[in-house]
Amino acid sequence: MLSFLEERRNGCKKPELLVRAEVTRRAFCLELSKGRDVQRIHQSGINTLDIDPTEGKYLLSGGSMGVIAVFDIETVPAAKEVTCEAVCTVGRSNKHVHKRSVETVQWYPHDTGMFTSSSTDCLLKVWDTNALVPAETFTMDKPIYCHDMSPIATKHCLIGVASQSSHISLCDLKTGSPTHILKGHRAAVMCVKWSPKQEFLLASGSQDNKLMLWDIRKAKGCLMALDQHNGEAVGHSSTAVRTAHSGHVNGLCFTEDGLRLLSYGTDDRLRLWDVVTGKNTLVNFGKVTNDGRKNVKLAVSSGAVPDAAFVPNTADVAVFDVQNGELVYDLKGHYSNVNCCTFHPLFQEVYSGGNDSNILLWEPDEGRVVDRGEEKQVKQKKGRTFYGQTMTATEDTWSSDEDG
Template sequence: MLGLMAARQAGLDDPARLRRAERTRRVLSLELNKDRDVERIHGSGINTLDIEPVEGRYMLSGGSDGVIVLYDLENLSRKPNYTCKALFSVGRSHPDVHKFSVETVQWYPHDTGMFTSSSFDKTLKIWDTNTLQPADIFHFEGTVYSHHMSPVATKHCLIAGHRQEVLAVSWSPRHEYVLATGSADGRVKLWDVRRASGCLSTLDQYNGEKSKASSEAANTAHNGRVNGLCYTNDGLHLLTIGTDDRMRLWNSSTGENTLVNYGKVCNESRKGLKFAISCGCNPEFAFVPYGSTIAVYTVFTGELITMLRGHYSTVNCCVFQPHFQELYTGSKDCNILAWIPAPREPVSDDISEKSLPQHHVNPAYEDAWSSSDDEG
């Protein structure tokens, strides 16, 4: 790290390289923060979390009791020990509270004035944050397991919501009209909402090699229910998880299964499973609920890095805060836990070019001065 800092200071290295290295170090040192609590409001399991992308300060949670809570994550007390307070909640006494379990909450991607929620009560609600009143309510014939708003759309404000057996949905962060969905039939489909036919492709775990697949497994992404999917931050890959205890990484452009082996990824959830992927690290990491723990994998090699332990019951959801490389997780134990990077050990301020590895020094910056006065 000292070498990277010196190289940046001397102008010998790209500053982005130091940022990636420090973000990666912080993610690899994540630990349960014993000094930071999240105020306990929910009386039953927590199904979904979302941190607004503008400031990274406010977090929404939705629970099995139908309650929605908004938290302020900033430490206003400036003390080492503090509690992330609930600013408000849509509790059981609220006239517009969801009747049944809230499965997904999401901030409007461009400001904190609006957020959305969907529930097993077959409704999707658009909320005005300031008045805490629903601006609109959509009623469906079937259960709404998941919904998602595009983080990059500039020409539409569509919300993708699926009913009955579609358990996971996500807009591409790269293409504003492209959408991925995961279903209980084991299929993952990519959609372009501009096309009349809609479906672009159905992902095939065998990459078209039908001789290796039974007729029942052909054109399926998993041999079980697909209840979780998440794009990488650049939108080039899609990570999916199924009740076949497998996680798969797909090239989102070609639809090819990259065949990364993550081993057995225990997944007993009968509904949507919310996992997260890091942002700005090298390599990138996936944070996956795994029973009462959170498994941390490298996305592109499949290596299991660590298991984060702290919850007393099944973990349902996690959300990554990219501004400070923090992780928040929600569980059936009614708790939200904060995982933060371990503090860095103190280092010497004496950083010079001598601390740089020799291969870091650009020959153009090497000292070519000669002490000979006779030259010329």
């Protein structure tokens, strides 16, 4: 990095290259925060997290008992140790609380004055953050697994809703009612995700093992069903054709440029797709354990080259190089299964939530020395080398106050 800074000072490197290099280093050098933590509010598993995209100051969380909390995660530079405290909560005593498990929470993309939540009680609620009351409620026919709003849409205000129904519902914030449904799946839809670059493009994953791309402007809607075998028949089995996974598809995440789509299946596989061609890129991520009982929230870094993917893997968060599928290291800290993680694009931090009721903060290790001259990742017995720095993923690396 010192040589890079010297080259930048001499005008040999462009400013954006230095920014990209530092963002990449930070995204791939995470550790459990030593001085910051998040107040424990939930008494049950945490299913979903979301950081507000406008200020990057507030964190939303939703739990399996219906509780929703908003945390102030703004860093206090002068403080060595700080707890990110809850600003407000929708607790069990609140008359507007969800009666069952909250599966997804999401900030309105353009304003922290509003957020949405959906639950297995069949309700999708649009909340006024200041008053902490629902401004609108959509009632679905079946329990909801997931919902998503487009981060860039200017010509529509639609929320895609995935539920135990085989149809995807589109709810309009402007009219306060469902507009239409997308038909194509043959089993419950477990996840939906809008493209970060094309406001009319929606991806969906289902228990029929299919991953479909939709253009909501078209009458038929479905653009294509992605095929893990890229159109090639496997043996005498016709069922494998046009399925994205050999199990339920319960996790989706676009890369920042919108050109790639990462899917997660109960066949314990991650797959990376070319959104333009619909082809499986055949990047091998290896086996990643996925129990498949609910929608899983994975995350992809912003501004790093290559992209880093953060994927719940039992009680760990697995960090992958999206470009080549290498497992860089595991983030260990939870005591039970991890259900969700979200990436903070301003500070290259990751927040994760799991069944242990904890929200953990993973931040860049500022003391880690990175040698850019050694960019080859080397497999080792207990870890991997990334840009010349070995990152072990064993319990031996733990240290605590109790141990002195």
